Amino acid sequence: xxxxxxxxxxxxxxxxxxxxxxxxxxxxxxxxQTEVAAYMAKKMPKLGRAFVQAESEVAAINMVxxxxxxGVRCMTSSSSPGISLMAEGISYLAGAELPCLIIxxxxxxxxxxxxxxxxxxxxxxxxxxxxxxxxxxxFAPSSVQEMVDLIQDAFDVADLYRTPSMVMGDGxxxxxxxxxEFREREPRRLPEKDWAxxxxxxxxxxxxxxxxxxxxxxxEQHNTxxxxxxKTIQENETRYELFHCDxxxxxxxxxxxxxxxxxxxxxxxxxxxxxxxxxxxPITLWPFPDQAxxxxxxxxxxxxxxxxxxxxxxxxxxxxxxNGRKPIDFYGRTGGMVPHPxxxxxxxxxxxxxxxxxxx
Amino acid sequence: MPSQxxxxxxxxxxxxxxxxxxxxxxxxxxxxxxxxxxxxxxxMRGGTANCGVILTDEAIGSPVVTRATSVVVMNRPSLEKFExxxxxxxxxxxxxxxxxxxxxxxDIEVIRIPAQTLAERLGNKKAANMILLxxxxxxxxxxxxxxxxxxxxAHGKAxxxxxxxxxIEEGAQxxxxxxx
Numbered sequence: 001x002x003x004x005x006x007x008x009x010x011x012x013x014x015x016x017x018x019x020x021x022x023x024x025x026x027x028x029x030x031x032x033q034t035e036v037a038a039y040m041a042k043k044m045p046k047l048g049r050a051f052v053q054a055e056s057e058v059a060a061i062n063m064v065x066x067x068x069x070x071g072v073r074c075m076t077s078s079s080s081p082g083i084s085l086m087a088e089g090i091s092y093l094a095g096a097e098l099p100c101l102i103i104x105x106x107x108x109x110x111x112x113x114x115x116x117x118x119x120x121x122x123x124x125x126x127x128x129x130x131x132x133x134x135x136x137x138x139f140a141p142s143s144v145q146e147m148v149d150l151i152q153d154a155f156d157v158a159d160l161y162r163t164p165s166m167v168m169g170d171g172x173x174x175x176x177x178x179x180x181e182f183r184e185r186e187p188r189r190l191p192e193k194d195w196a197x198x199x200x201x202x203x204x205x206x207x208x209x210x211x212x213x214x215x216x217x218x219x220e221q222h223n224t225x226x227x228x229x230x231k232t233i234q235e236n237e238t239r240y241e242l243f244h245c246d247x248x249x250x251x252x253x254x255x256x257x258x259x260x261x262x263x264x265x266x267x268x269x270x271x272x273x274x275x276x277x278x279x280x281x282p283i284t285l286w287p288f289p290d291q292a293x294x295x296x297x298x299x300x301x302x303x304x305x306x307x308x309x310x311x312x313x314x315x316x317x318x319x320x321x322x323n324g325r326k327p328i329d330f331y332g333r334t335g336g337m338v339p340h341p342x343x344x345x346x347x348x349x350x351x352x353x354x355x356x357x358x359x360x
Numbered sequence: 361m362p363s364q365x366x367x368x369x370x371x372x373x374x375x376x377x378x379x380x381x382x383x384x385x386x387x388x389x390x391x392x393x394x395x396x397x398x399x400x401x402x403x404m405r406g407g408t409a410n411c412g413v414i415l416t417d418e419a420i421g422s423p424v425v426t427r428a429t430s431v432v433v434m435n436r437p438s439l440e441k442f443e444x445x446x447x448x449x450x451x452x453x454x455x456x457x458x459x460x461x462x463x464x465x466x467d468i469e470v471i472r473i474p475a476q477t478l479a480e481r482l483g484n485k486k487a488a489n490m491i492l493l494x495x496x497x498x499x500x501x502x503x504x505x506x507x508x509x510x511x512x513x514a515h516g517k518a519x520x521x522x523x524x525x526x527x528i529e530e531g532a533q534x535x536x537x538x539x540x
Contacts, residue, residue, distance in 0.1 A: 004388060006381070006384055006385055006388055006394070006396070031400070032400060115400065171400075172397060172423060172424070175397065175398055175400050176395055176396060176397040176398075176423050177381070177384060177395070177396040177397075178394070178395050178396075178420075178423075179388050179393075179394060258422070258423070258424075261420070261421045261422045261423065262421060262422040262424070263421075264419070264421040264422075265421035265422050268421070338422075338424050340426055341422065341426060342426075
């Protein structure tokens with residue numbers, strides 16, 4: 001079993017961040033991720049690092065802005081309503097090109113919603129959330145182990161491209177315990193943070209951290225540069241898993257996070273009925289893995305079924321990627337309800353055996 | 361192939377979540393894949409607690425137990441809530457001191473143990489959960505009792521280890537010897 005320890009998702013996030021050399025944590029408690037802050041509160045001061053419980057999520061994200069501006073590795077963690085409060089700050093971080101990690105352990109919405117697991121913040125995470133033409137890498141782990149591994153990746157991608165990045169999991173991933181191994185990893189080559197506002201240090205020109213460009217020409221240039229950066233991220237950092245896609249399938253499921261695990265159970269159950277299913281599992285939600293559909297679109301007879309704990313959000317990206325070449329259907333539960341494997345299988349059978357598409 | 365999907369359910373304070381944790385630790389030591397998922401929603405606020413634990417030598421798909429192979433209940437609402445979730449032929453272990461009826465289903469195996477009384481006799485009423493856990497492990501053989509005890513020694517409080525050990529053994533002895 002090696003050096004595996006049994007850990008709750010939220011605590012594993014804390015430990016992974018500590019090991020990734022996170023120097024500052026700013027947060028405000030909210031279920032179901034409060035244990036991230038609790039873990040950091042215990043650990044960080046002992047290591048001579050900073051833990052601050054801010055007076056609100058708005059304050060926390062602006063503390064992240066300040067710390068990131070000095071070039072230190074920093075993070076915050078929250079859940080859906082808290083992330084909404086941070087949206088302005090995230091847009092500023094993107095505009096000022098400041099690297100940081102934002103955790104969202106998603107709960108049911110809208111509004112205060114519930115504290116149960118959901119995936120209804122997909123739009124918020126991948127399509128802006130804050131204002132302006134920005135994108136942010138969003139990593140979606142499906143196990144506690146993968147969450148631990150992706151924390152390091154998300155920090156590295158943030159530093160490499162000077163962007164906020166997000167690790168997004170549902171409430172179940174935060175609350176469940178699974179064995180994890182903290183693996184020693186070859187660090188990625190990261191650029192010097194010569195842009196950081198840490199004093200002149202012998203230079204003659206100040207480093208300025210800013211997202212305000214009053215001259216339209218200048219702001220357009222800034223945007224053009226950001227878009228070029230996003231294109232590079234799309235080319236280099238898109239990640240996905242294909243499961244049972246190396247065969248001719250009746251149908252391919254598309255799911256991320258905990259839902260993808262439920263889908264793997266469905267795939268196994270469907271075999272007993274002679275139905276062949278594959279799974280496309282996006283690991284980055286932005287950049288969305290369009291490539292996964294190029295690779296599978298000819299290997300599915302009845303198209304794709306997007307399964308989500310939302311009213312149908314990722315399915316829009318599936319439609320864009322497939323671009324009319326195959327039918328797309330959707331199955332989802334909302335409000336903190338978890339899709340039952342039997343119900344997903346029933347929908348699969350309607351599509352495969354009866355040719356019925358129910359989603360319009 | 362060894363595989364168990366267990367629901368532990370009862371009131372907060374009975375050690376429901378710990379039972380699940382010790383079983384998960386034991387499964388990990390026995391080289392099985394494990395997951396432990398607690399309830400953390402409104403039911404927790406109402407004073408009831410439950411957790412789902414999966415131990416299997418296959419990859420774990422969903423951590424949500426939807427069809428349990430075993431259920432351990434320490435109050436009546438839990439029996440009512442989880443009886444239907446057991447698969448046919450599954451195992452229901454009931455603390456008969458706290459649940460004043462038996463299961464209604466006839467297609468499952470039911471073991472009723474007066475765990476409160478037995479724990480009191482052992483000198484610590486808090487060990488009732490360990491009696492039920494001992495019975496579960498003995499009957500399902502998902503891990504050995506030795507591995508279970510090792511996980512309790514490694515991850516439980518040292519001061520309670522002796523009483524927990526006696527409780528596990530007591531529970532194991534309560535399991536009727538049945539042909540598998």
